[in-house]
Amino acid sequence: MPGVSPHTLRGNASSALIGAHRVLLAKTTAPLLPLVRLVRGLLDRPPLAGTGTYRFTPPRPLAFRRRSCCLYYRVPGTGTCGDCVLNPKERRRPHDHHRADRRRNPGGGTQHVWPLPVDEATLLDLVTTVFTDHWQHIHFGPSSKAPTGRSAPRTRPPPSP
Template sequence: MPSVLADVAGLGPYFSVGTGPAADDERPVADLHRDPQPLRERIAHVRGALGGDERVAASLAFQGLAAQLVSPPYAAAVLHGVVPALTPADLRWRRTADGGWALRSGTTRCVPELAPLLDDLLGPLVAAVRAQVPVSERLLWGNAASTVAAAKRLVTVQRPASAARAAEVARAVLTAGPLAGAGEFLPARAPDRVWTFRRRSCCLYYRVPGGGLCGDCVLGDGPASPAARPPR
């Protein structure tokens, strides 16, 4: 499993999960569901970095963390046919010098399916964010769906031979559980292959000073640019 995670980490920072020795300041992702302080600080960090009000910061903080949680197991499923057991109890996080978060896992196990794993990772996090900031549940699940579509795009661009498999896995996830109905599948527009995803909600990035509409936003006329990627 470490070799799988090392391979997908090469796709970019959102796909990175460390597998080395544990750090003293690591905490399980599951702690985020019980202790409000780290998420509160994460939201404040994003607000300070990008501007906008608290709802905007909460939305984009969630989206950035969701991308880190979704992208590694998704890429592993596409490229290696396995789903690492990156459960909330196993997956650990720590703050980095730039204010972002780094993830690490010591798992050697796999789980049978990707969609239930993502539900376990994201469902409690949606509730934890909403317990602090009155942001729409539909909006947050739309953000999660957007991260799946963005991961598909990035995997396909860097590993073109995987395009069909990437689309198959992403569609399965986007039509299951709380992600079902979060968006629609449109004819592919470059750099997408097979299909392009447009969400049915808005992450509020347009309310960031100097921001605009993300490529998959419901308020736009279809993807013309990648979705926003908030600070890690």
């Protein structure tokens, strides 16, 4: 993607992971430890390592602070994202007001553009599949190449328990 740095793309991928994590937390009644362990493992390993600060200690809500700007504020008519690094904590929009939540189907319906399954087992399977089975296909830009011109070794996230 020309014009967007790999650092920003990695931050956006982390923020998307946190968004999926928030949806799962809101929908699940299952034990949280496997999900928290999976998310923490993904954020602690390259290429997502160092992209933000993650904190989740129930009963307090999940907290995530990016270390890069997603550039969302540059879209006309928008504000900042819920994980914004540019604004002080008290000025950030709540995470449930992300732009993707406000989009409508092309046919004018009221469902979200990308409806997610609502049962916790299917949601957890979806996140696990995307971030484990398809990890090698996720491209994070030029910085994923080693300085010698060879591809840097890819790391896989930890297996789910």
